[in-house]
Amino acid sequence: MNKILKLEPFYSEKVWGYEQWVLSTHKNGYCKIKNSEENLVDYIDRDLPILNKIIKANDTLSVQVHPDDNFSRKYEHEKGKTECWYILEAAPNASLICGIKDGNTKETIAKAIESGDIEKHLKKINVASGDMIYIPSGTVHAITAGLKLIEVQESSDVTYRMYDWGRDREVHIEKSLQVIDYEGKNKGGKIDNFTKLETPYFTVEKIDVKDIYRDAVDKESFHSYTVISGSGKIKSDDNIIDLNKEETIYIPKGVEYKVYGELELLKSYV
Template sequence: MMNRLYPLLFKPILKERIWGGTKLKTYLNKPISSEITGESWEISTVPNDLSVVNNGALKGKNINELIELFSKDFLGDSVIKRFGNDFPLLFKFIDAKEDLSIQLHPNDFLAKKRHNSFGKTEMWYVMQADSNSRLVVGFKENTTKQEYLHHLENKTLVSILNEVPVKKGDVFFLETGTIHAIGAGVVIAEIQQTSDVTYRIYDWDRVDANGKGRELHTDLALEAITFEKTNAAIAFQAIENTSNQVVDCPYFKTNIIPLDGIYNWSKKQDAFSVFMCTEGELDLLFEEDCFRLKAGNTILIPAVIDNLVFKGNATLLEISI
C-alpha cells in the first residue's frame, strides 16, 4: 500500500575515511566491508548520497521521492514554510579510529554564496570513548587572525586549541566557524544541517602512500573562522522515560530519552521527527506495527504521525525542527 506513511528506516550510506575504523560494525552492527569505515550516513539528501527506504511498502524509494509523493505529510507544514521541499538535516554515526583533521564549517551566508549550500551547524553526542580520548573544540583563549596564521605556518596550531577529554554521554554544540576535530577512539552521533562543506585547516601532517597530504582550505577558512573562545559543551538533564531538552537552536532541536520501560510519545509540532538509538534496544509501536530498534538504528517519523509508544531499555536522541 503506497499511500500510507509509517516509521521509516533507511539503508546506511557507508563512507571510508583515512581516519576510520571498524567500530561501526562492532558497536552498531553496520554492514561495513573495510577496516577504515569512518561514517554511516543515516538520513541524507546530499546530492549523490540520497537515502533509500529499507523497510515496508516504500522500500527502495529515495527520500526525495518521498518528499515529492507526500510533501507536507512527510515533512510537515512548518518545515515546508522554512525550507520548501529541501530536507534540512543530515544524520550520521562517526567512528574515529584516528584523529580527524582540524576543520570548520561556513555559516549560511558564506555557504550559500560560495557553494550554493546550507551552512553546517552541528552537534555531537558521544556514544563511546576509549580512555584518554579527547575532542578539539575552538580556541583556548580569544585569538586574532594574525596569531592564528602564525601558529598555522609554524605547525603549532594545536598549542592554542582547546582539547577536551570526553566520555560516553557528553554533548557538544558546534556553531559555524568553530574550529574542531573528533579525536581518536571516539564514536559519535552527529546531527547537522544538510551540508557537506568542510574547510580543512590542519591534518596532523598526514600523507598518503605517495607522500601527498590531503587538500587544505586555508584561504577559504579565514573568512569563516570564529576567533573568540567558545564553550561548546552542553549540560542537560536525563530523567528516565521523559524527553529531556539537550539542544534548541534555529536549525534543529535535540532531546534525550533514557528509556526504561514505556514512554508514550506525541508530536509537539507539525514537522517530521527522527530518533537515533545510541544504546540498548526497544520496540517502537505504531498502530498495529512493531519496529525493533537497537543501538545504531535511526528511524524517521513522518509529520503526519502523531503518537507512538516506545517500550524497552535504551537511550534515544529525539530530533525535530
C-alpha cells in the same frame, strides 16, 4: 506516506575511520529505506533540513571549521553547518578539539598553520560516553582517535580543512580564516547534564525509555531517532518496527506513536 520508516545508512570509508549518514536527503549521500532500494528523499519527496551521522574515528580528523549560512550560500551555494556530537564511545582519557584559545586572531592562527604548530592554539576538552558537544558554525574543531559519536547537523556537506596532520588532502586555509569565530561568541562546547539542546537549526533530546514512551509529530515537522543503547519497538496505527542499537528511524508529520522497551534514544527534529 504516514508510515514510520527504518533507514539504511549511506556508508563512507575515510582515511581516519568511517561515516554512516543515518538520516540524509543530501545529494552527496542519500540514505535508503530499510529492505528497499528506494531513497528516503524520493519516498518523502522533500529535502530534510538536518543530516544525522554516526562517525567512528580510528585516527584524528582534520582540524576544520564550517561556515555559517550566509557565507556558505554565497561561496558554496548550499547551507552552512552548525552541528553537535553525542559521544557513544570514548577511549580512556579521551579529548577532542573544540575552539581556539583566548587571544588568538586571524593573524596568529594563519602563522600557526604556516609554521605547523597550530595544535598549541587549540582548546581541548575531555569527553566520555554520554557527553554532548555543541559545534556552532565558526567553531574550530576536530574529532580525535578513539571516539564514536552521533552527529546532528544542518543538511550541508561544506567543510573547510585548516590543518590535516601531514595527510595529503586539500586544505582550505583562506576560507577557514574568514569564517572562524575568533571571540567564541557562538558559545560552542560541552553541554553539562545534557538532556536537550535547542539551536536555531534543530533540537536534539536524549530519551530514556524504561517501559513506554508516547509522543506525536505535529503537522509541520518530523521526528528522527537513533538508538544509543538497548532495544525495543516503536508502534503507530500503521506499523510496528523493532529498534536496535545504532538503528535510525524517520517519523513523518501527523503520526502518533509509542516506544516500548528499555533503551536510550537520541531524538532530533526541527
